[in-house]
Amino acid sequence: MNDLIPLMVIVPIIAAILLNLFIKYNTTIKILSFLVAIVLPIIPILSNYGLHYFGGHAPLMDNGTLLNSLPSYISDGPLSTFHIGITYSFESLQKILIFFLFVVGFLCIFTTIGERKRTPGSYMFLMLMGLAAVTAMLLSDDIFHMYIFFEIAVVAQVGIILASTDNQRYEIAMKYMILGSIGGPILLTGIGFLLGLVGSVNITDIVYVVRNGLVNANSPVFLFSFGLIFFGWLYSVGLPPFHTIKSAVYSKAVPSGSALLQALSVVIFISLGIAIFRIYSSVPFIGVFIIFFSLCGMILSLTMAIMENDFKRMIGFLAVGELGYIGLGFGLGTKLSLTAALFQGLNEMIITATLFIGFGVVLYMTKTSDITKLGGLIEKNPKIAIIVLLGGFAMAGVPPLNGFQSKLMLVQSALSDNFPELAVIMILISIVTFMTFIKAFHSVYLKPKPKNLVIENSDVPRSSVLVMVVLIAICIVLGVVPTLVTDGFSGFVGGLI
């Protein structure tokens, strides 16, 4: 047992509640948010790998004295292996992803503190609750527990959108909630079917029951639960038909909020995706379903991105499209592809945060995100332009940046799995991503400055510049030394398959 594991969820929740108590004290909120944000990434580093049983409820199998005192139909049956309470599992995947999630969280909070004279405590509350919720999803081995925290994450996401100043924020938040009122309960219904069939919502228990033939994996109830949970997953991550609303959500939040929203979505994608992969690996054509929706997401989002003239919406579509790469890795289902998918997810968090915050600086300076009204900003901020350019290169998969390494791994996995078509599509989509980014970059930075463009804030907050430098440094380091994280991911995937 490792007592530090639940602290990764408890600390941000307690901090969020405390921030709400000190809502009138601006300096206190700034100091407390900063301290908590800087402490959070340290917790996963200090934690050891292992399991944490809430309430000390270990499976009966681990307690010999108690097991011997029970009737034989319990002690000799599968019930003895079942997990009685909620279990948190902390392995190499969780360690790496939670560390980088908290780093991105810290940078987003730092940007917010730097950009705003008065830091709203309620906004910090939502950011920390979002971080806590997705961390719990990643740690939990209980699918119902994951669902609860998923709903908390959705509410936090809606709150983050509402905290922006965009005119359409209420409308988009409301639409997201309406769609969520269908997607969420459908996910819960699928979990309910699974509970009815297996008698447990612990993922390890469900996998044990299915693999040992105690439940018919071809039964309509099991397949139906797959359909419902899969649909809920599509909603939670923003794959079609939810890609439009997801990109709208990203574009309506403030840039640091958008960066965090994307990080939360990536972690939700991975945590629920792994749960689905573990439970339903026996379902025929599961890979086909995942590949189909991922491809649709990539193609539709990228084609919409290139048509956009609003750079916030454009990055929103690009971010959703990039999620498709993670899906392709899950769909192929090999050790290399899954490792590449997890690496791509991590890269996606960092790269998108760089771009959202980088273009956020443009929004801060000009108060517009319409690329037709922008231009010539490279004269004002050549350093920021170069960082944004590197971020775009990373997203498009230009060597030696991190996006290149993960996309190369995905292409290699598709080729080795006899799917050269997927490799071709991935390369095509990368080229279109590059084109889209260059279109935005040219319009914002390289095109002659329009006469009517007014620079309202010429002093860019140093915090934003520092955050971008840190993020791009991570991109370069992971691009040059990908084994820093891929070894950990590969070890986790080895245990998964």
Next chain:
Amino acid sequence: MDLYTMICDSIRGFKSNIRKDPITNQNVSSAMAAELTIVSTVLTAAIMLRHLNVVLTILIVLGLVLYLITGMPLISKFKREQSDSLNKMMFYMILTLGILVTSIYWGFKP
């Protein structure tokens, strides 16, 4: 009308289909890039059906080629369908759920 003329006409049609935005070379180039991306990726994805049946793949790819070229310009239709309209989002959501559950329930029924 031969195939080449049909493609050229559809490209000219981009201009009228993106009329609500200021018409620039950039907009038209973007629309053309998006159009070509859709056509090339859909056709490439369709080739993956060879894992099921080669003859079926040939038929579907030929059908798609015909449909995609005669249906050009596609991107304006795609853009219209992917607006922020709640009605359209709900429609596609229900459609996806229906197809998904139906194909899983009947497709895998032993």
